[in-house]
Amino acid sequence: MNEQEPGASGEDVPWTEADERRYQSRRARERDRVRRARRRAAVFGLIVLLVIGTGVYAAGLFQGAWSWPPFGGTAASAPSGAPCPSLTRTAAPPRDVRVRVYNATDRTGLAARVASQLQARGFGVPEIDNDPIGATVTQAAQVRHGPQGLAAARAVAAQVPGAVLVDDGRDGSDVDLAIGAGYGDRLAAVDTVATLTTPVPVTDSPDGCVPVGSTDAPTGTPAPTATS
Numbered sequence: 001m002n003e004q005e006p007g008a009s010g011e012d013v014p015w016t017e018a019d020e021r022r023y024q025s026r027r028a029r030e031r032d033r034v035r036r037a038r039r040r041a042a043v044f045g046l047i048v049l050l051v052i053g054t055g056v057y058a059a060g061l062f063q064g065a066w067s068w069p070p071f072g073g074t075a076a077s078a079p080s081g082a083p084c085p086s087l088t089r090t091a092a093p094p095r096d097v098r099v100r101v102y103n104a105t106d107r108t109g110l111a112a113r114v115a116s117q118l119q120a121r122g123f124g125v126p127e128i129d130n131d132p133i134g135a136t137v138t139q140a141a142q143v144r145h146g147p148q149g150l151a152a153a154r155a156v157a158a159q160v161p162g163a164v165l166v167d168d169g170r171d172g173s174d175v176d177l178a179i180g181a182g183y184g185d186r187l188a189a190v191d192t193v194a195t196l197t198t199p200v201p202v203t204d205s206p207d208g209c210v211p212v213g214s215t216d217a218p219t220g221t222p223a224p225t226a227t228s
Contacts (some may be wrong), residue, residue, distance in 0.1 A: 091155035091197035094122035095176070099156050103130050104137040104178040114179055117187050118159065126174075137180025139164050144178065146170035158196040159187045 099118060103111035115125045135142070140162030145153035146169055153175045158165040162182055187193075 021069050064072065067070050079227055091158060092151040092173075094118075094155060095124075097152040097155050098124040098173075099152070100127040100129075100174065100176045101125055102128075102132065102176060102178045104135055104142070105183070110179050110183070114160075114177070114183075114187070118156075118177075120185075121159065121193075122189070123156070131178045137178050138182060140182040140184065141180050142166045142178045144168050144170070144175075144176040145168065146172060149173040149175045155197055158193045161188050 005174050101115040101118065111128050111130070119125050131137070133172045138140045141157075141160045141164070142158045143153045143160075144166045146167065149170070150165075150167075151163050151174065152173050156175055156177050157165055160177070160179075161184065165176075188196075
């Protein structure tokens with residue numbers, strides 16, 4: 001049965017208290033419905049804005065338009081005197097390197113002399129021989145390595161001025177040092193090698209941290225034996 005307000009049919013019907021309660025109840029339900037609709041619209045609009053804002057900010061980060069943290073913030077500073085998070089190691093320490101030394105020249109005993117000097121500097125030398133692949137090496141040396149041996153190869157190459165790195169895709173971290181025609185008959189000076197291989201602090205270390213050079217840097221290496 002359709003509800004009508006008293007008097008809606010044109011008849012002079014008395015307005016009772018029950019009529020007033022029904023009328024007010026109907027008005028309250030209508031107001032609640034409008035409020036719920038407005039809340040749903042507001043929540044939906046907020047979600048849309050958040051999604052759009054997140055997408056715009058992510059795109060800006062990807063394209064380098066701004067950086068994290070936003071609004072010019074910086075990473076939290078470390079407590080004064082705290083160690084820096086890590087160092088960037090440019091090469092493996094000699095004690096962790098195994099290098100096979102090969103002679104790619106016609107100079108007798110060259111591989112043995114170089115191997116002896118490398119052992120004096122802390123390198124492990126499991127093999128000394130003529131170059132097994134018979135390559136023509138015009139440089140001072142070739143340091144052959146695989147992806148896992150890059151840090152070891154850098155440590156070896158730093159010992160030989162003019163040496164070049166050759167990634168042959170091998171497995172493992174062992175490297176080969178093939179002494180070539182351009183070798184100058186002596187290794188690089190120890191202090192020069194240390195400059196090339198000493199770790200340096202990462203560029204984004206928190207302000208106030210202390211580089212851990214005394215513990216993470218490669219240990220000192222003994223002076224090379226005399227060469228002729």
